[in-house]
Amino acid sequence: MLLIFPGLDFFATTVLGLEDVTAREIEELTGTEALRDVAKVIFHGRPVDAARVNYASRCCNRVFILLVRKSVGGLEDIEKAAKEVEYSEFINDDQSFAVRSERHGSHPFTSMDISAAVGRSVIESFRASRGVRLRVDLKNPDVELFALLRGSEFILGLNTTGRSLHHRFYRVYHHRAGLSAVIAASMLRLSEWSPSESILDPFCGSGTIPIEAGLMGLKIAPGLEFMDMAMHRLKIFSKDELEKVRKSLRASEERWKELRIFGSDASLRSIEGALMNVRAAGLEGRVRLMQGDVTQIDKWLNMSIDKIVTNPPFGVRMSLRHAEEFYTSVFKAISRAAPGVEVTFLTNKPVVVRKAMDNAGWQLYDSRKIIYGTLEVSLVRAKA
Numbered sequence: 001m002l003l004i005f006p007g008l009d010f011f012a013t014t015v016l017g018l019e020d021v022t023a024r025e026i027e028e029l030t031g032t033e034a035l036r037d038v039a040k041v042i043f044h045g046r047p048v049d050a051a052r053v054n055y056a057s058r059c060c061n062r063v064f065i066l067l068v069r070k071s072v073g074g075l076e077d078i079e080k081a082a083k084e085v086e087y088s089e090f091i092n093d094d095q096s097f098a099v100r101s102e103r104h105g106s107h108p109f110t111s112m113d114i115s116a117a118v119g120r121s122v123i124e125s126f127r128a129s130r131g132v133r134l135r136v137d138l139k140n141p142d143v144e145l146f147a148l149l150r151g152s153e154f155i156l157g158l159n160t161t162g163r164s165l166h167h168r169f170y171r172v173y174h175h176r177a178g179l180s181a182v183i184a185a186s187m188l189r190l191s192e193w194s195p196s197e198s199i200l201d202p203f204c205g206s207g208t209i210p211i212e213a214g215l216m217g218l219k220i221a222p223g224l225e226f227m228d229m230a231m232h233r234l235k236i237f238s239k240d241e242l243e244k245v246r247k248s249l250r251a252s253e254e255r256w257k258e259l260r261i262f263g264s265d266a267s268l269r270s271i272e273g274a275l276m277n278v279r280a281a282g283l284e285g286r287v288r289l290m291q292g293d294v295t296q297i298d299k300w301l302n303m304s305i306d307k308i309v310t311n312p313p314f315g316v317r318m319s320l321r322h323a324e325e326f327y328t329s330v331f332k333a334i335s336r337a338a339p340g341v342e343v344t345f346l347t348n349k350p351v352v353v354r355k356a357m358d359n360a361g362w363q364l365y366d367s368r369k370i371i372y373g374t375l376e377v378s379l380v381r382a383k384a
């Protein structure tokens with residue numbers, strides 16, 4: 001049963017198209033209802049709930065305290081709405097702040113204008129209640145506010161995370177086409193992989209998907225390594241409470257669990273880099289890596305695989321005919337190596353992929369659009 005606590009409203013940002021996956025994760029972590037919004041999820045809770053999400057979420061980018069959410073007509077409305085907030089509940093007299101802004105839609109002003117208007121409001125509101133002029137520090141602020149204008153909807157949030165959570169602690173090797181860990185974790189959730197099943201990413205690059213599976217399988221909270229999160233500088237998060245959340249997350253780890261997680265890639269350089277990341281994640285021996293060409297996978301795969309979750313190359317410079325041939329040969333080889341395996345993958349060529357799936361006799365389960373950086377891509381689920 002979902003419980004509603006009196007407390008604060010929060011919103012967590014995520015990838016556009018994956019809001020439902022993120023909402024389910026937040027509900028599991030906090031026990032409170034989470035509502036889907038555009039590229040974000042809104043939930044109600046206490047600071048410890050937000051702390052749990054910051055430390056343990058795999059699908060969120062950042063978590064904010066929701067200070068304002070209203071429809072506005074222009075910059076004046078934004079300034080007025082921002083002035084009504086009692087900032088001294090969250091910010092100390094001696095702390096510095098900055099406002100970052102994002103704007104979607106067409107407006108006769110820029111996001112820098114929004115930052116300046118909100119910044120003025122914060123200073124005035126704080127001076128009115130505390131008699132102190134808050135310091136602005138755009139480079140390294142103690143507290144960061146986030147102003148988001150989407151059409152006429154204005155949202156003002158206070159960042160409790162700091163740097164986006166998709167930056168994982170284990171990324172010591174960076175692949176040129178490395179996948180966001182938030183997308184990787186969301187794909188794993190959508191694939192319905194269970195840690196008792198074997199899983200392979202045959203285009204593993206730097207290992208993001210297998211490593212996320214390993215952390216998920218052993219219930220290791222990815223944010224626990226980050227001790228410089230913004231919430232550590234906010235007075236509403238008590239140090240004792242944060243320590244309790246960290247202890248309870250550490251206590252629920254299942255590091256003893258047997259896993260069958262595999263990653264492979266045609267490039268030796270990628271496999272060497274993936275191994276560095278696997279080691280940094282503390283998953284050496286738990287996530288196993290191999291070098292191999294997927295189009296020949298039936299010749300070298302010697303274990304049974306229940307799920308494949310993968311991010312093949314987008315082939316930006318590939319012609320459509322060449323792309324159809326490539327996908328067809330990959331899908332046929334997978335069908336020979338692991339008949340009936342459930343496959344979850346990303347593609348920027350959904351039409352070509354549908355043809356290749358028909359050529360290989362694959363059955364489509366599900367397809368959704370997500371925004372990956374600035375690209376619109378399809379997240380596809382199919383059965384070989």
Ligand SMILES: C[S@@+](CC[C@H](N)C(=O)[O-])C[C@H]1O[C@@H](n2cnc3c(N)ncnc32)[C@H](O)[C@@H]1O
Pocket residue numbers: 175177178179180202203204205206207208209264265266267270292293294295311312313314
């Ligand atoms: C988009 S990248 C994967 C990035 C990865 N998800 C990560 O986070 O680092 C695609 C990978 O597919 C590999 N690749 C391309 N063609 C391949 C093939 N025929 N067989 C196996 N791997 C291949 C490339 O070497 C590259 O590392």
